[in-house]
Amino acid sequence: MVTKTWNVGLIGYGFSAKIFHLPFIQSVPELKLYAIVQRNPTPENDAEKDHPGIKSYRSADELVKDANVDVIVITTPPDGHFELTKKALEAGKHVVVEKPFVPTYKEAEELVAVAQKNNKLLAVYQNRRYDADYVTLSKLVKNGSLGRVVEYETHFDRHRPEIAPNSTAWKLQGVPYTGAIYDLGAHLLDQAVHLFGLPQRITGFVGSQRANNPTGLEDSFTALLHYDKGLLVTAKAGVVSPEEKQLRFWVRGDKGSFRKFHVDIQEEQLKAGLRPGDSGYGLEPSDRYGVLTTIDQNGKPSAEKVPTVEGPTWVEYYRKLARALAGESELPASGYEASQVIRLIELARESSKSGRTLDV
Known part of the structure; x- marks a missing residue:
């Protein structure tokens, strides 16, 4: 053939x-x-x-x-x-x-x-539907390890309170529709909708955490996605987060919780020159594994590291x-699916301006 x-x-x-x-x-x-x-x-x-x-x-x-x-x-x-x-x-x-x-x-x-x-x-x-940490989390949600999920936090925080003075990146040049919720929110919201579907309501907080932000673009956001069955999704990205390691996921259900730090390793590796097919590409070291906490037969919490899957990678x-x-x-992600994410971004920005929770 x-x-x-x-x-x-x-x-x-x-x-x-x-x-x-x-x-x-x-x-x-x-x-x-x-x-x-x-x-x-x-x-x-x-x-x-x-x-x-x-x-x-x-x-x-x-x-x-x-x-x-x-x-x-x-x-x-x-x-x-x-x-x-x-x-x-x-x-x-x-x-x-x-x-x-x-x-x-x-x-x-x-x-x-x-x-x-x-x-x-x-x-x-x-492409971040194929992040190894997201694929790992998705499996835990779908196989019932967490039980009925009630809270799903997804973060993309960094500590960059100042814009680099010599930056030439178009994302920092005031190009329209390139604020944090369009840039990072497009990934975080897509992952949430891909896993749980569209929410019924949304509350947005969109603005700037930097004291000096000459771009005029929102550099940070928090979006709350409300689901009728009690699930609350919190998607957020900030630029004032002085942490040694940044939280990526914290997901809680009635049978367990999963907490993960660090973003998927692929972008870091690509910038360093590693490419798909190279030894170690897409594989997280064990010190970056997430932690699954479940309740044992005595009603006490028990925590264990969960190896990040050898993901399919962005290939x-x-x-x-x-x-x-x-x-x-x-398709790996269709135009229709992406249109729904853009709709959520618009609603989050409108919610932020009006101070109201909006129906989706």
Whole structure:
């Protein structure tokens, strides 16, 4: 049986493309890196030199017009996602969009409709569904180790009370729709909804913890997701958190609780030069394992370390995308699912401004 190979074109050649996409695209045999759009290459940063044999384009329009391109991956800042995604879908391309998907729920709905009209797949890059710690926690929830879950806390806190003066990251340059709830909240809320479904109500607290924040963007948020069966999800990210190790998950049920510190190790490893397939990639050391506490037969709590699973890693996102392109699997994260997360983000911001809990 001959396996089809899908030609992939990337729009953008910055940090996101190099760290979060290219290593994983190139790890899936069914996906071929075919072209990259890089507007302003330099001798030190040239996609064509880094990836000999690819097509090198200077504009998205050139890529979209290339009949050999099957899939377009958009890694640009979010304020350009809507226009680029719509253009690619209408040109008959399947599309993967970096998160946050698009700035508004209205735009997200329109793109989902455009994809359906053109019979093309629209995926959003929710790679953290394949974090090893989240996969570990999901198994504990689903196999009943925690019993009936009543509280689920998910954190992405850091201690960065000052913005680095020489930072050139577009996330810190005042680009619209790149505040903390769009950036980190898109991951935390997606994981929660992926595990528990949509909540019935939401309460949001969105603002800035920094004393000096010239970007004008919210640098922190807390979102409370209220479920009718008694579950409360707390998703939060802050920049004033002077801790030796940052809390990642704290989930409590009537049979047990699970507490985990540290974020998934993959981003740290990728920045250090490790790549999928390298020894140790995606594996957490034992000192970062979470702790499961259960109640023994005498009614006393008993704690044990739970090894973090050898997760599918972020390669699984693109493996699943390849299967979806072949009609053998659902998308790893669909445009429709991402539209619901954008809706929650909008409601959380509205709740914060109005001081009210809102129905979803």
